[in-house]
Structures are given as structure tokens and as C-alpha cells.
Amino acid sequence: MTIPPRLVEVREKILKQNDLLAQSLRQKFEKSGVYVISLVSSPGSGKTKLLEKTLSWMYQKYSVAVLVGDLATDNDAIRLSSTNALVKQIITGTICHLDAQMVENALKDWDLKSLDCLFIENVGNLVCPSSYDLGEALRIVLMSVTEGEDKPLKYPTIFNTADIAVITKLDLAKAVEFDFLLAYKNIQAVRPGIKVFELSAKSGQGMDEWLEFIQKLLQKG
Amino acid sequence: MTIPPRLVEVREKILKQNDLLAQSLRQKFEKSGVYVISLVSSPGSGKTKLLEKTLSWMYQKYSVAVLVGDLATDNDAIRLSSTNALVKQIITGTICHLDAQMVENALKDWDLKSLDCLFIENVGNLVCPSSYDLGEALRIVLMSVTEGEDKPLKYPTIFNTADIAVITKLDLAKAVEFDFLLAYKNIQAVRPGIKVFELSAKSGQGMDEWLEFIQKLLQKG
Numbered sequence: 001m002t003i004p005p006r007l008v009e010v011r012e013k014i015l016k017q018n019d020l021l022a023q024s025l026r027q028k029f030e031k032s033g034v035y036v037i038s039l040v041s042s043p044g045s046g047k048t049k050l051l052e053k054t055l056s057w058m059y060q061k062y063s064v065a066v067l068v069g070d071l072a073t074d075n076d077a078i079r080l081s082s083t084n085a086l087v088k089q090i091i092t093g094t095i096c097h098l099d100a101q102m103v104e105n106a107l108k109d110w111d112l113k114s115l116d117c118l119f120i121e122n123v124g125n126l127v128c129p130s131s132y133d134l135g136e137a138l139r140i141v142l143m144s145v146t147e148g149e150d151k152p153l154k155y156p157t158i159f160n161t162a163d164i165a166v167i168t169k170l171d172l173a174k175a176v177e178f179d180f181l182l183a184y185k186n187i188q189a190v191r192p193g194i195k196v197f198e199l200s201a202k203s204g205q206g207m208d209e210w211l212e213f214i215q216k217l218l219q220k221g
Numbered sequence: 222m223t224i225p226p227r228l229v230e231v232r233e234k235i236l237k238q239n240d241l242l243a244q245s246l247r248q249k250f251e252k253s254g255v256y257v258i259s260l261v262s263s264p265g266s267g268k269t270k271l272l273e274k275t276l277s278w279m280y281q282k283y284s285v286a287v288l289v290g291d292l293a294t295d296n297d298a299i300r301l302s303s304t305n306a307l308v309k310q311i312i313t314g315t316i317c318h319l320d321a322q323m324v325e326n327a328l329k330d331w332d333l334k335s336l337d338c339l340f341i342e343n344v345g346n347l348v349c350p351s352s353y354d355l356g357e358a359l360r361i362v363l364m365s366v367t368e369g370e371d372k373p374l375k376y377p378t379i380f381n382t383a384d385i386a387v388i389t390k391l392d393l394a395k396a397v398e399f400d401f402l403l404a405y406k407n408i409q410a411v412r413p414g415i416k417v418f419e420l421s422a423k424s425g426q427g428m429d430e431w432l433e434f435i436q437k438l439l440q441k442g
Contacts, residue, residue, distance in 0.1 A: 042264045043347050043376060044368025071348065073374045094378060096317070096348035124375070125348055126264050127292065127317035146367040146393065147265025153294045154345070155264060157315060172367065175396055 018132055021100040025135030032112035035218055036120065038134050040158055041142035042151075043124030046168040048076045049201040050142070050210075051119055055083035057211050062116040062218060067106050069098040069123045076121065086110065097128040100135055116218055126155040138217065144169040145178040149186055156190040165191070166210070170200035239353055242321040246356030253333035256439055257341065259355050261379055262363035263372075264345030267389040269297045270422040271363070271431075272340055276304035278432050283337040283439060288327050290319040290344045297342065307331065318349040321356055337439055347376040359438065365390040366399040370407055377411040386412070387431070391421035 029036045039047045051066060058064050065086035068076040077089035088106050090098060103120060112118075120136060122129045141162035143151050146169055152159045159165065165187050173180075180198070187196055197213070199206030250257045260268045272287060279285050286307035289297040298310035309327050311319060324341060333339075341357060343350045362383035364372050367390055373380045380386065386408050394401075401419070408417055418434070420427030 042345070042368075043372055044263060044365070070375050072377050073371070075371050075374065094348075094352075096346075123348070124263070125317075125346060127315075127344070127346055128349065131315075144265075144367065146365065146390065147263075150294070150296055151264055153296065154291050156293050169367065172393060172396055175393055 015131060018100050021104060022133035022135040025100055025104060026137070028112065029118070029135060029137065032115070034112050034115040034118050035138075036118045036134075036136045037138045037140060037214075037217075038120040038122060038136040039140050039142060040122045040126075040129045040162065041124060041168075042126050042144075042147055045124070045142045045144045045147065046201060047121050047124070047142055048079055050166070050168060050199070051080060051121060052083060053201045053207060054211065054214060055080065055085045055119075058117065058214070059084050061215075063114055064117045064119070065110060065115050066119045066121065067098075067103060068121040069102070071095075071123060086115075092123055096123060096125050097132050098122050098134060099132045103134050117214075126151065126158050130158040130161045138163045140164045140166055142166045142168050143183075145173045146176050149179050149183040152183075152186040152190045159187060159190045159194075162191065162194065165194050165196045167196065167198045168201065170198050170205050171203040172200075236352060239321050242325060243354035243356040246321055246325060247358070249333065250339070250356060250358065253336070255333050255336040255339050256359075257339045257355075257357045258359045258361060258435075258438075259341040259343060259357040260361050260363060261343045261347070261350045261383065262345060262389075263347050263365075263368055266345070266363045266365045266368065267422060268342050268345070268363055269300055271387070271389060271420070272301060272342060273304060274422045274428060275432065275435060276301065276306045276340075279338065279435070280305050282436075284335055285338045285340070286331060286336050287340045287342065288319075288324060289342040290323070292316075292344060307336075313344055317344060317346050318353050319343050319355060320353045324355050338435075347372065347379050351379040351382045359384045361385045361387055363387045363389050364404075366394045367397050370400050370404040373404075373407040373411045380408060380411045380415075383412065383415065386415050386417045388417065388419045389422065391419050391426050392424040393421075 041047050069090045071092050074089040077087045080087045090102050090106050139162045197210050199210050262268050288309050290311045295310040298308045301308045311323050311327050360383045418431050420431050
């Protein structure tokens, strides 16, 4: 149905309110010296798996925390807690995305100054999270080879609002006859110039380049 | 952020308006003798691939049409048009789900009485489509083995509003070490008693049972 103007108006107000809060969070993060990276993707693209591997490696060098968003269950927080990182689950109920207020609330009892890096894993959804700034320094969009090469064209906004793209589950690329050239073409069509990683958190392929990239971010940050 | 009561009120009104229209669509479908099946899933779970195979088989026996929803591109409509079914793409722009009004608009120049079956492929999203009745007789939720066994627990509402679940990409089950028992346990936990199919539209595994099921639906319908 055509959305009535009143709803548009109310949504715009909420988005504006979110942007203001996100901006103040961003300043707080910068002041505290914590580098904030958010991850967005479809359900099951491998956000948690990539974080598991990344955190296990980072823990030796950095003080890292994770906020993980889901409609229901704290499964991901349980998975990630084995990495020794500080982890908190945000349960959104029926809400299809994280917003800046949820992030602010979840951070209340953490000392940001003691952290080098904070990851925010959004609800698995290629649409709605694109509209909500969380105050992150870097937004990473993941797509797995099993989802097909056309996802950037079909969900352009989420790719367009991301800083980095990661093609995941590289170990399955042959089995699904993944066409890398086509995928790159599609990613660049909606987000020209974006850096793209290819990796498999399961097999380890591409993980060295990824971890080196994270390390460089934190050196700069 | 906490959603202001005004937005909740407006959203509830929209949902109510959608439900009324969906109800009138449902009556129209029944009166016209067209059986309407909607498909919901994450992006890249294989809705279009399953429809391609299903429509190619159905075309010999039935008059079939498809509405396919996406934020952008008419890629899926192009893919499905090779099946000789009547196909129309609904481009939703930034809207994360189909609603009853979009379905009604898309059907305006089709003669429903000439159809045996109408498929509605929703936008790839495991959250938002669950709230929107489209007037369908049957809602099918798909999950691919590559998404992981936990998806029903993490996205309970979409499984809870579905009539049938389909586990897709069975050809990749071994490669991802998919735990069928766990997946079934999780599906049944959020939607007790739901019938579950397992298939691969690529390898053909499980397709006979699926097509037999569709045929039986149309005999009853």
C-alpha cells in the first residue's frame, strides 16, 4: 500500500533522532579511542563465524568487545563468549534492525576507554539495517557465495552504505559455481571503488589478509 | 530507541488496513478458483530456483502465474519468464516486504479466473514479511542448509506464520555438515507440527515429493 504521509513523517523524525544519537555516539567512541566496526548481512552469511575467528586472533593483542543483535535467542553471544572478548546480546524482539539507542543502552555498563575495538553484529537482514547509523567508524557488508552473485543489485542500499564488502564461505565457491567476476561487477556497480575481501572463516582461506586489514585499522584508529 | 506510541498506533492502523485488503483478496482468489502460495526466506535461499523448477513442471498441466518482489531489478522475473508462466516483477524500492496493496495492484490486468495457481515470491527478508498477510492460501518458508540450523530460533515469527517449511540446497548439506536433527528440532520448537520438505532444486533430490505435494494442493484447491 502507499505509505500515508503521516507515517513517512514519523519515520523521518525517528531516523533524524537516530542520526543525532549516532553522531553523539561516534564522537564518544572517538574520544574514548575505541574503533567501532559494524557487520551487516543476510541471515546465515557467516557474521558470527567470521567474528569468532577474528576475535580469537585479536584477543592476544587487543581489548575487544562485541554487541550482537538478534530478534530472539542469545545463541550468538554464547558462541562468541568462548573467544574471551566482552560480549553482549541485544534482543530486538520483532524489530528488524539495531538502532543507535539500542547500542547506547547496551554499552552503559562498559568502560569504553578500556577497549581498542568494538564490533557490532546487526540483525541478519539485507534491507532495514541500511537506514540506521549506529555511530560506527566502518560498516562491513558480508555476502556468502551461496547467496548468489546478484545480491548487490537486488539490495543496493545496504551495499551502498557499506565501507567494505566481504565475500564469505569461499570453501563453497566451487560447489555453487560462484562467478567472482560477475559478483565484483555487481558490487562495483552499486558501490564503485569499494574494497572487497574474499575469505572462508572455516577453511582459513583469505583470513591472513583480513586480519592484517583489521590490524592496520586499529593502528590508524 | 523506544518506538513512540504514535508510530505504533500508525503502524497498527496500516497493518489493520493490510489485513482487511488481504482478506478481500483471499475471498477473490477463492471465488476465482486460483490457489495462491507465497514464499518467504532470507536473500539467496533459493526461492527463484525452486520456482523455476516447479513452474517448468507445472506448465504442462496448469495455468500458473508468479508475482516476484524485490527492492530493485527485474532479474527474477526475467529468470522465471523462461518457464512460460505469466510473470510480473514488483519493485518495492526501499520497502522491505510485499503488502496486500502491492499484490492487488500487480494483479489488475490479469484474469484470475484463467489461472489455477499463483505464486508470490516475497522480498528476501526473514523478518518484515511475517507481519503482512497477502491473501495467500499457503505460506511457505524456505531455509537453505548453508544458513545454519539455528535460523528458526533466531527468526521465530516468520516460521510461526508459515504453513510449510522447505530446507533447500540439499546438495550442499554434506559440505556444510548440516545437522538435520537439530534443524528439525528448532523448526518444531517454534512451529510445532509443521510439515518440512528437504530438497535441492539443483540436483533434483526431493523434488518428486515436493511436486506431488503441489499437485495434491491444486487437486484439493
